[in-house]
Amino acid sequence: MGTEQTYYAEPSKQVPVYGSYDVVVVGGGCAGFAAAVAAGRLGAKTLIIERFPFFGGTATASLMADIVGIRNQVEPDDLQVMKGIGEELLLRLQENGGAHSRVSEAYKAKQRSDTKGDLSYSYAFNTEAFKAETLRMVTEAGCEILFHAWFSDVITDSGTLKGILVETKSGRQAIFARVFIDATGDGDVAARAGAAFMDYKTDSENCLQDCLMYKVSGFEPGFSINCCTWNGEMVIWGPDAGLHNSADARELTAMEVDTRLRVYRHFEELKKKDPALKNATITETGPLLGIRQTRFIKGEYVITGEDVLEGKMPPDCVAMAANPVIHYYGYRRFLEHDGYGIPYRTLIPETLDGLLVAGRCISSDQIAYESWRAMSTVLCIGEAAGTAAALSAKADVRPRDLDVPALQAQLIAQGAEIGQGRKQ
Ligand SMILES: Cc1cc2nc3c(=O)[nH]c(=O)nc-3n(C[C@H](O)[C@H](O)[C@H](O)COP(=O)(O)OP(=O)(O)OC[C@H]3O[C@@H](n4cnc5c(N)ncnc54)[C@H](O)[C@@H]3O)c2cc1C
Numbered sequence: 376m377g378t379e380q381t382y383y384a385e386p387s388k389q390v391p392v393y394g395s396y397d398v399v400v401v402g403g404g405c406a407g408f409a410a411a412v413a414a415g416r417l418g419a420k421t422l423i424i425e426r427f428p429f430f431g432g433t434a435t436a437s438l439m440a441d442i443v444g445i446r447n448q449v450e451p452d453d454l455q456v457m458k459g460i461g462e463e464l465l466l467r468l469q470e471n472g473g474a475h476s477r478v479s480e481a482y483k484a485k486q487r488s489d490t491k492g493d494l495s496y497s498y499a500f501n502t503e504a505f506k507a508e509t510l511r512m513v514t515e516a517g518c519e520i521l522f523h524a525w526f527s528d529v530i531t532d533s534g535t536l537k538g539i540l541v542e543t544k545s546g547r548q549a550i551f552a553r554v555f556i557d558a559t560g561d562g563d564v565a566a567r568a569g570a571a572f573m574d575y576k577t578d579s580e581n582c583l584q585d586c587l588m589y590k591v592s593g594f595e596p597g598f599s600i601n602c603c604t605w606n607g608e609m610v611i612w613g614p615d616a617g618l619h620n621s622a623d624a625r626e627l628t629a630m631e632v633d634t635r636l637r638v639y640r641h642f643e644e645l646k647k648k649d650p651a652l653k654n655a656t657i658t659e660t661g662p663l664l665g666i667r668q669t670r671f672i673k674g675e676y677v678i679t680g681e682d683v684l685e686g687k688m689p690p691d692c693v694a695m696a697a698n699p700v701i702h703y704y705g706y707r708r709f710l711e712h713d714g715y716g717i718p719y720r721t722l723i724p725e726t727l728d729g730l731l732v733a734g735r736c737i738s739s740d741q742i743a744y745e746s747w748r749a750m751s752t753v754l755c756i757g758e759a760a761g762t763a764a765a766l767s768a769k770a771d772v773r774p775r776d777l778d779v780p781a782l783q784a785q786l787i788a789q790g791a792e793i794g795q796g797r798k799q
Pocket of ligand 1: 401402403404405406407424425426427430431432433434437439441442443444524525526527558559560561563585586665666667733734735736748749750751753
């Protein structure tokens with residue numbers, strides 16, 4: 376046996392060009408879905424790339440079937456902060472029988488009328504309905520879709536992202552765009568292009584852990600465990616994966632192996648404690664571990680816990696949030712106001728052009744993240760990123776040079792909430 380090789384020098388080769396677009400969205404989770412719909416609706420030639428053959432990311436591939444943070448969970452809860460594309464998706468799901476409100480007594484959240492502008496704090500949804508409705512909305516918006524495609528590398532020129540390389544069934548392909556949106560959750564595109572990022576997992580133990588969620592059926596009424604139910608099925612927050620780097624291929628595999636080997640034991644333990652689960656069985660584990668946090672791209676502004684707790688409204692607000700900080704303080708810390716603003720600057724990498732980030736990898740500290748991470752806010756951030764990308768491409772300006780009041784006016788015209796409905 377010879378010495379183990381550390382690197383392999385890949386020979387250069389001609390890579391076919393898949394296409395050139397105004398806007399390319401990488402990743403089709405809640406953020407990427409909303410970004411693509413927003414950009415497509417504005418007439419931008421838009422492509423969305425996703426490794427799975429469906430949208431939703433954590434919402435579907437990890438079975439996270441409970442959207443929260445649509446308004447504050449406790450008083451004051453006068454303002455519905457998730458509007459625009461997120462609200463439209465939820466109303467469409469409700470109409471098709473794919474979602475129902477899930478207001479728990481535990482936190483005194485008020486049940487609303489569940490109509491436009493008066494949605495409750497949280498909704499459970501059917502993950503298959505979510506896949507179908509998001510696919511409909513993306514196709515209706517006129518976007519092109521490339522499924523079964525892995526983003527793998529970047530093409531940069533003088534600090535600007537010009538293109539990306541993706542691995543597909545047809546081999547490696549190059550894709551060019553005026554503006555890219557990194558909605559991979561992990562900030563894969565930005566990090567590969569050399570953008571600075573924070574990784575609180577390796578910095579601190581005070582972060583949210585990943586876990587494998589699973590569905591069970593055959594339970595009796597009156598169960599006592601924390602779960603999310605849907606039509607005779609429940610989704611259980613399963614085995615924790617511990618503190619790892621879920622953006623590292625080897626570690627991610629080890630986490631999948633470990634949690635998948637432990638999932639039946641996890642359920643057996645629950646069954647011992649709760650007689651209502653006696654005859655229940657596991658029907659599904661998500662294809663992907665529930666990954667809560669990896670990289671946070673360092674943007675022009677880092678949103679902080681202080682901003683969240685004080686309810687700050689930045690001048691460049693492009694989305695709003697009102698979800699509690701769920702873990703950092705060792706308890707669920709509710710907000711004492713109707714919501715705070717997400718600055719556009721948190722979507723702009725400090726040192727890279729041609730790219731916006733959207734979703735759980737925006738520029739944030741740990742405390743703030745534990746509030747805005749809710750899917751409601753992530754959908755609104757996605758809409759803001761897609762709108763900004765389309766406007767930047769049209770005006771032929773860098774996203775960081777975009778006319779922010781014009782972006783805000785466009786978001787309001789689309790029905791988004793960016794603070795115009797806030798009383799004080
Ligand atoms: C265990 C757990 C519990 C949670 N509980 C709740 C809750 O109760 N309520 C709530 O509202 N929120 C909850 N959240 C948070 C919420 O689900 C996430 O913050 C949100 O869904 C993140 O969306 P995203 O689009 O930013 O990222 P993701 O959902 O991670 O989407 C990223 C997408 O990019 C794709 N992708 C990634 N890398 C590549 C690549 N290299 N090439 C191609 N495609 C790629 C992925 O397949 C995925 O579709 C929870 C999350 C977890 C993990």
